[in-house]
Amino acid sequence: MRVPALAGVRAAPLPTLTLAVAAAALAAYWLPALGDAWIYDRGAIVAGQWWRLASGNLVHLSGRHLAADVLAWVLIGGVLEVRWRTQGRAGAVLSLYVGASLAVGCVVLLGRPDLSRFGGLSGMVEAALVALLLDGWRHDRAGSRLWALGLALLAGKLALEWASGTTVLTLSGTAGFVAVPQAHVAGAVLALVQALVPRGCVWPILRHSW
Amino acid sequence: MSMLSLRTAAAALALVLLAALGGCNTMREHHSAASVVDYLYPDKDKPMVTPGTPVLNLPLRVGIAFVPGAGYGGGALTETRKQALLQQVADHFKAEPFVKTIEVIPSAYLRPRGSFANLEELRTMYGVDVVALVSYDQVQFTDEGLLSLTYWTIVGAYMVPGEKNDTQTMLDTVVMDVRSRKMLFRAPGMDRVSGRATLVNASEQLRQDSLTGFDNASRQMMVNLEQQLALFKDKVKEHPQDYQVVRSAEYTQRTGGGSLDGGVLVLGALVAAAAWRRRR
Numbered sequence: 001m002r003v004p005a006l007a008g009v010r011a012a013p014l015p016t017l018t019l020a021v022a023a024a025a026l027a028a029y030w031l032p033a034l035g036d037a038w039i040y041d042r043g044a045i046v047a048g049q050w051w052r053l054a055s056g057n058l059v060h061l062s063g064r065h066l067a068a069d070v071l072a073w074v075l076i077g078g079v080l081e082v083r084w085r086t087q088g089r090a091g092a093v094l095s096l097y098v099g100a101s102l103a104v105g106c107v108v109l110l111g112r113p114d115l116s117r118f119g120g121l122s123g124m125v126e127a128a129l130v131a132l133l134l135d136g137w138r139h140d141r142a143g144s145r146l147w148a149l150g151l152a153l154l155a156g157k158l159a160l161e162w163a164s165g166t167t168v169l170t171l172s173g174t175a176g177f178v179a180v181p182q183a184h185v186a187g188a189v190l191a192l193v194q195a196l197v198p199r200g201c202v203w204p205i206l207r208h209s210w
Numbered sequence: 211m212s213m214l215s216l217r218t219a220a221a222a223l224a225l226v227l228l229a230a231l232g233g234c235n236t237m238r239e240h241h242s243a244a245s246v247v248d249y250l251y252p253d254k255d256k257p258m259v260t261p262g263t264p265v266l267n268l269p270l271r272v273g274i275a276f277v278p279g280a281g282y283g284g285g286a287l288t289e290t291r292k293q294a295l296l297q298q299v300a301d302h303f304k305a306e307p308f309v310k311t312i313e314v315i316p317s318a319y320l321r322p323r324g325s326f327a328n329l330e331e332l333r334t335m336y337g338v339d340v341v342a343l344v345s346y347d348q349v350q351f352t353d354e355g356l357l358s359l360t361y362w363t364i365v366g367a368y369m370v371p372g373e374k375n376d377t378q379t380m381l382d383t384v385v386m387d388v389r390s391r392k393m394l395f396r397a398p399g400m401d402r403v404s405g406r407a408t409l410v411n412a413s414e415q416l417r418q419d420s421l422t423g424f425d426n427a428s429r430q431m432m433v434n435l436e437q438q439l440a441l442f443k444d445k446v447k448e449h450p451q452d453y454q455v456v457r458s459a460e461y462t463q464r465t466g467g468g469s470l471d472g473g474v475l476v477l478g479a480l481v482a483a484a485a486w487r488r489r490r
Contacts (some may be wrong), residue, residue: 032443032444032447032448033440033444036440036443036444041307042307043304043306043307057468060467061465061467065467065469068469068470068475069468069470071475072470072474072475072478075475075478075479075482076478076481076482078482079481079482079485079486080485082486083485083486104468108466112466114464115464115465115466116307116464116465117307117464117465117466118465118466118467118468119466119467119468120467120468120469121468122467122468122469122470122474123468125468125470125474125478126474129474129477129478129481132481132482132485133481135485136481136484136485143484146484147484150477150480150481153473153477154474154477157471157473157474177462177465177466177467177469178462178465178466178467179466179467179468179469180466180467180468180469183466183468184468
């Protein structure tokens with residue numbers, strides 16, 4: 001017997017990639033050796049450990065930092081992945097996550113040479129949020145104004161962060177580190193670029209393999 | 211043969227045996243060494259120093275130096291080679307974000323048997339918190355017989371067997387927190403070059419083996435240094451009661467984090483709820 005209220009939930013695919021990223025972030029926090037091997041470390045990256053550009057997003061610098069980022073990630077990334085998988089676009093989830101993680105690392109490397117270490121998922125959270133807003137705006141004609149309002153609010157917040165050089169109303173706390181708004185902008189821009197590129201143009205193998 | 215003759219012959223045999231044993235005891239060897247134990251703890255009669263809890267002010271200012279030898283020659287390890295080796299060790303530390311500066315301290319500033327009083331002078335002179343002391347011990351045996359070498363390190367003795375014309379080398383880096391007088395970690399490197407010298411080329415070959423020994427031992431020491439540094443970082447995190455870490459504002463400014471704000475979480479929650487409802 002089907003329970004009507006749970007029918008949609010049962011049919012929804014599991015956001016495995018989002019959950020795997022969250023699990024990796026938790027592991028990097030609880031296993032110091034793993035965190036050391038993954039953290040964005042400018043000296044190590046320059047010496048050839050390029051994977052840290054992407055893996056640095058998985059490392060967090062305090063318990064509060066981890067909690068805020070992972071909570072937002074599971075909420076926003078989870079819904080995005082379920083939505084895109086339902087649309088048959090699982091490959092796009094992978095390309096967004098990989099692209100956003102690399103974009104954040106590269107922007108920090110090129111734009112913040114003063115930082116020797118960096119960590120945090122927030123750039124990828126911003127990428128998922130922008131992707132979700134753009135997807136809603138594109139596919140939900142009835143509520144397009146609301147999606148556009150969400151995009152405008154987010155753009156305003158990113159502009160304010162960029163201008164002030166820090167984040168506003170921080171949840172993560174910044175004890176022991178400085179906030180890097182460039183990471184948020186990098187994630188948002190990557191999601192925008194992916195949305196603008198016609199389907200099948202970028203990583204067609206990925207898009208069709210899932 | 212009379213009893214007297216027998217006694218004389220036995221005494222002569224005993225003398226010959228004693229002379230032979232004496233020869234073994236006075237075997238020739240080339241020895242060059244600079245011991246960190248002699249440098250830090252020269253007076254064995256004094257009670258051992260009880261180390262305190264290190265306070266690591268990040269980013270650290272690190273000094274690095276060769277400990278002075280106690281009357282032995284440096285052999286193939288010339289001042290130029292020492293400086294090159296110190297520079298290699300310094301490069302390992304430079305890449306670490308918790309290191310602010312690293313100073314290569316000339317050997318002339320370290321007194322033989324200078325102990326912690328000398329380290330305190332260096333701390334004041336160079337403004338360093340932590341000092342990496344590099345010591346070495348190399349022996350080249352040039353006589354027959356199964357021989358052995360004892361390396362005295364800060365954590366105890368190593369016994370290493372040797373044979374004729376063997377070159378045994380040990381390099382050791384000991385990283386000390388000067389204020390607390392506590393050893394943070396150490397990384398040794400050892401090497402054995404088997405004897406290849408002949409009577410004709412003995413001197414030149416031994417010199418070459420000496421150089422090879424230092425090169426190989428330093429390579430092994432660098433590998434160990436990297437491992438020990440990684441282990442030390444884990445140890446500091448796992449045993450906060452043993453190491454007090456103070457992150458200065460300068461250090462904090464060098465670490466960045468993607469920091470989410472409340473606005474994103476609220477907006478994200480609303481967007482996620484709307485997207486979930488309209489996902490079909």
